[in-house]
Amino acid sequence: MMAQFKPYKSKRSFEEISNEIKTHIFQGLLKPGDKLPPETEIAHQFNVSRQTIREAMRILEQCGFITIQQGVNGGPLIVDTILNRLGKLFIDIFHFKKISPNELTEARFDIEKVMLHHVIDRADDSDLEGLTKNVRRAKEKIKNNKSPFGENIAFHKLLAGASKNYVYVIVIEAIMAVVSDFHSKLEKVNFERSRKITKYHEDILEAIIERNLERSVSLFEKLLVEVRAVMLGQ
Amino acid sequence: MMAQFKPYKSKRSFEEISNEIKTHIFQGLLKPGDKLPPETEIAHQFNVSRQTIREAMRILEQCGFITIQQGVNGGPLIVDTILNRLGKLFIDIFHFKKISPNELTEARFDIEKVMLHHVIDRADDSDLEGLTKNVRRAKEKIKNNKSPFGENIAFHKLLAGASKNYVYVIVIEAIMAVVSDFHSKLEKVNFERSRKITKYHEDILEAIIERNLERSVSLFEKLLVEVRAVMLGQ
DNA sequence: TCACATTTGTCCGTATGTATC
DNA sequence: AGATACATACGGACAAATGTG
Numbered sequence: 357m358m359a360q361f362k363p364y365k366s367k368r369s370f371e372e373i374s375n376e377i378k379t380h381i382f383q384g385l386l387k388p389g390d391k392l393p394p395e396t397e398i399a400h401q402f403n404v405s406r407q408t409i410r411e412a413m414r415i416l417e418q419c420g421f422i423t424i425q426q427g428v429n430g431g432p433l434i435v436d437t438i439l440n441r442l443g444k445l446f447i448d449i450f451h452f453k454k455i456s457p458n459e460l461t462e463a464r465f466d467i468e469k470v471m472l473h474h475v476i477d478r479a480d481d482s483d484l485e486g487l488t489k490n491v492r493r494a495k496e497k498i499k500n501n502k503s504p505f506g507e508n509i510a511f512h513k514l515l516a517g518a519s520k521n522y523v524y525v526i527v528i529e530a531i532m533a534v535v536s537d538f539h540s541k542l543e544k545v546n547f548e549r550s551r552k553i554t555k556y557h558e559d560i561l562e563a564i565i566e567r568n569l570e571r572s573v574s575l576f577e578k579l580l581v582e583v584r585a586v587m588l589g590q
Numbered sequence: 591m592m593a594q595f596k597p598y599k600s601k602r603s604f605e606e607i608s609n610e611i612k613t614h615i616f617q618g619l620l621k622p623g624d625k626l627p628p629e630t631e632i633a634h635q636f637n638v639s640r641q642t643i644r645e646a647m648r649i650l651e652q653c654g655f656i657t658i659q660q661g662v663n664g665g666p667l668i669v670d671t672i673l674n675r676l677g678k679l680f681i682d683i684f685h686f687k688k689i690s691p692n693e694l695t696e697a698r699f700d701i702e703k704v705m706l707h708h709v710i711d712r713a714d715d716s717d718l719e720g721l722t723k724n725v726r727r728a729k730e731k732i733k734n735n736k737s738p739f740g741e742n743i744a745f746h747k748l749l750a751g752a753s754k755n756y757v758y759v760i761v762i763e764a765i766m767a768v769v770s771d772f773h774s775k776l777e778k779v780n781f782e783r784s785r786k787i788t789k790y791h792e793d794i795l796e797a798i799i800e801r802n803l804e805r806s807v808s809l810f811e812k813l814l815v816e817v818r819a820v821m822l823g824q
Numbered sequence: 825t826c827a828c829a830t831t832t833g834t835c836c837g838t839a840t841g842t843a844t845c
Numbered sequence: 846a847g848a849t850a851c852a853t854a855c856g857g858a859c860a861a862a863t864g865t866g
Binding site: 367368369370404405406407408411425426427428429430 | 852853854855856861862863864865
């Protein structure tokens with residue numbers, strides 16, 4: 357049987373238009389910070405109706421390439437919130453597929469532990485400084501009896517950056533979005549556990565500064581125990 | 591300074607409507623295979639205009655929750671193409687962030703190697719059967735002088751399934767989408783390398799059946815060399 | 825503070841294309 | 846082949862938001 361050539365699906369103008377604009381972004385002709393003309397103007401340029409443009413905007417918005425503001429000087433603005441969108445999609449997937457906290461935690465730490473190899477090899481002074489500041493801020497929050505949750509999440513994103521492999525940045529960003537979403541639905545957050553987690557972060561950072569892979573991985577194992585408990589609401 | 595409370599952004603009806611429908615899907619009130627009423631009917635039910643519904647549909651489409659068909663008995667259909675959408679978004683990210691094939695390959699094999707631990711532990715007969723069939727199909731294609739590329743990609747997705755951790759399924763699905771996209775833009779595919787890759791897959795499968803972690807990981811290292819070469823267009 | 829201009833958000837009516845029966 | 850049902854697309858209108866003078 358011959359290959360079936362599908363009609364490339366897109367007979368839909370709004371799809372072609374959103375793809376066109378995407379291409380412009382990929383080629384750097386449109387950069388974050390640039391403004392698109394108002395809907396009516398875009399519609400005029402593409403010679404389509406405003407409705408068609410609006411549907412194209414919905415797609416670009418959903419991809420994280422534009423935000424839209426009303427009013428004078430408003431209109432579509434090119435932005436880079438694509439990792440944000442990825443996080444949202446991950447959250448959707450986890451809801452839809454009903455993935456357990458245990459699965460998430462297992463895979464997360466698996467991945468972070470192999471990532472740690474690269475961090476130990478490649479973290480530079482700027483990375484270490486960022487991590488140090490992160491831990492300091494977390495400890496201050498604890499002193500003030502506030503939850504260091506935001507900082508604890510950020511710690512792992514900073515680690516991903518220090519791996520110098522952007523794929524890890526993407527994957528960890530997505531996973532951490534799910535972790536955050538999960539936590540936001542927990543009734544109580546055990547403060548003592550949060551304190552312990554920050555303490556482990558401090559120790560892990562120390563091990564990284566010493567370029568001590570073995571110790572950092574072993575500390576990660578201990579961290580895993582705490583995080584797993586938190587994820588189970590204990 | 592007091593905390594700034596943003597107006598939760600969504601005063602936009604199409605957003606609220608798409609969220610409403612999403613919630614129905616998450617709660618299982620709408621399942622893949624179910625059909626939504628036509629636009630006019632949905633518009634009537636929500637008491638909004640058709641344009642508003644159309645924009646909500648664009649969002650749901652982009653999330654991978656619905657497809658839309660024209661014609662009699664057409665309309666919005668609940669589907670589960672969310673992993674597909676994730677792959678597309680990953681491809682966008684890789685284009686946008688201009689991530690190198692080397693980064694992708696490094697992280698990919700890091701992750702697959704730790705995943706392999708779980709595969710060795712947890713793969714059941716059905717998994718092994720699926721993998722066996724996959725390798726058989728790939729070898730047949732090679733015999734017929736066809737590229738086994740599709741099967742080679744599928745091999746890794748099957749491995750992810752055999753890890754019994756759905757997080758790996760998601761991550762590998764996303765990564766493989768990027769790999770496929772990358773390959774589709776390569777001019778020539780070195781047939782000899784494809785043959786070697788399939789051969790390694792066969793050996794890896796054998797090692798998994800023997801529950802031989804060490805051997806399977808070491809074979810993965812060799813596979814990495816071949817894949818890296820392909821990714822560099824060599 | 826108060827208009828005013830700009831731009832998105834939303835509505836209605838209508839016409840056209842497309843797939844199914 | 847023709848009728849039906851649905852999405853796609855157009856044009857015009859008004860409301861709501863937002864920055865400017």
